[in-house]
Amino acid sequence: MPRHPSPNALAALLERQSIRAFQPEQVSRHTIEQILDAARYAPSGTNTQPWHVIVVSGAAKTRLCEHVAQVRRAEPEREAGANVAGEYRYYSDPMTEPYLSRRRRVGWDMYRSLGIAKGDRAASRDAAGRNYRFFDAPVGLIFTLERVLEKGSWIDLGIFLQSVMIAARHYGLDTCAQGAWARYHDIVRKELAIPDGHVVVCGMALGYADMHAPVNTIRAQREPLDTFARFVDQPLATKGSTVA
Known part of the structure; x- marks a missing residue:
């Protein structure tokens, strides 16, 4: 069964999770338009x-997913390593701590929920392949940026993505943001007539969550506030100054 709509923005933030199994129920175009119409109010540098x-x-x-599946079979090397193939690098290489441990933790939690044993590469690859079906969600979103834009615009896009995900919760819908689609940017570009002047940044699955699916019982652990936030309410000593 799907989840109830989030009653407010704070609830939506706390309830949002990456959903990796969806119900087949269709989402109306009107609802999708309402979500995107709300997300367009996301802030961006100088608007x-x-x-x-x-x-x-x-x-x-269906055609896009089938085309990518064909290329996956023919070119398995595209998914070798942590980084996307082609247009940009998602992760640092090598990935350092504590980021590597966090990534591994959520990965193994997900694999355990799917019954995939450590070292079972075939099953892991099959699980990864569900990305390219949008986890069976009825709607897929592909996000692009013009290639001439700089890092600030990538920040803006990130804010827009979160806005889409939070707006979706208002309508009782769920999402999964997917950097994986960038590995097949050339296929996505061809199928969806995306101009060469745009970078295929990521995709997103959108639909009604199947909360009976074991994979959706996994919630990625979040670090406590004191690991990433520092509060400063007095001037800091500068070089050469004397602190009594």
């Missing part, structure tokens, strides 16, 4: 609003 989104569903989504 540049650099984001672009393509909504894909029905036969177009």
